[in-house]
Amino acid sequence: MKTERLNVIREVLTRTPVASQDELRRKLRRRGIHVTQATLSRDMHELRLSKGPSGYALPNGNGVVMVAAAEDDAPPSLAEMLESLGLRVRRAMNQVVVRTAMGGAQPVAAALDREGWAEMVGTIAGDDTVLVICADPKSAGEVESRIRAMLGA
């Protein structure tokens, strides 16, 4: 699925420097995603990446946010938020960690708060990471899969 691939690309770029599309292609292949350079070129364009001396870079945080927010007037739904900013979810005991595009953590946390799920005790957001504290491991698992579903969409 394309959306999933774009998310993985965002994540790879935030974690490791990528000098060329072919290098990115190889890194994606190791994660089980197999596409050609042509497809990546299109993805790069869609993500509005820029290529500088230190490799590819994601557009500035607020840019990403604006793209998602400019459409509607109502506050964006959590699903929309995750669709455009979410990268991956992991769970550890009673906590869920959501990685987002740079600058995406605050809005995602706000959207999660707005959701008001009973299992969530609270959220904390940095620049690109949201920490969700749940009542217990079971609740965390529930929250994790709910978020994962929205990402996978």
Next chain:
Amino acid sequence: MKTERLNVIREVLTRTPVASQDELRRKLRRRGIHVTQATLSRDMHELRLSKGPSGYALPNGNGVVMVAAAEDDAPPSLAEMLESLGLRVRRAMNQVVVRTAMGGAQPVAAALDREGWAEMVGTIAGDDTVLVICADPKSAGEVESRIRAMLGA
């Protein structure tokens, strides 16, 4: 002369969008500067330009002045980071808390993220405290001692 040409390039870029080196070559020619694409490629590298969806862009906003300033571009290693900013580490269940000098939490967290250790689920940074979420208590112990080793150095 090369220096003069670099200045003109900076000026042209701030005034008009440039999509390719060949386009830039034509624009320079109209100003009496005649060089080949190969030379421009070298100039672009020297100016540390980046190419995005809207053409070439100067680094750091768009200053025509401070070009010699940016030298050390590579992000410092985690070890260097901890050496200068780290204070102490403590663990609690599956979490590791790293205290840093004031203002040091963000960069330390970023360096930890870059490290990409599998045991780490995510990090969140405040002003002087980094919270590292690990998969479980055992992983946290592993991460703790690794960080402690870098500190102790």
Next chain:
DNA sequence: ATAAAGCTTGCATACTTATTCAGGTCCGTT
């Protein structure tokens, strides 16, 4: 002055990225 070393550049060419074209797939309609 001559030699050696260091820059800067053009040419040709290797390498990287964008695009065209030709299928596929998935839906909704007829």
Next chain:
DNA sequence: AACGGACCTGAATAAGTATGCAAGCTTTAT
């Protein structure tokens, strides 16, 4: 079921960028 349209993708290739090499210039040392 067949059709039509909107996407998505790979293969091939065009377009764009980087680089090895050699030539010409300038500076420094002999």
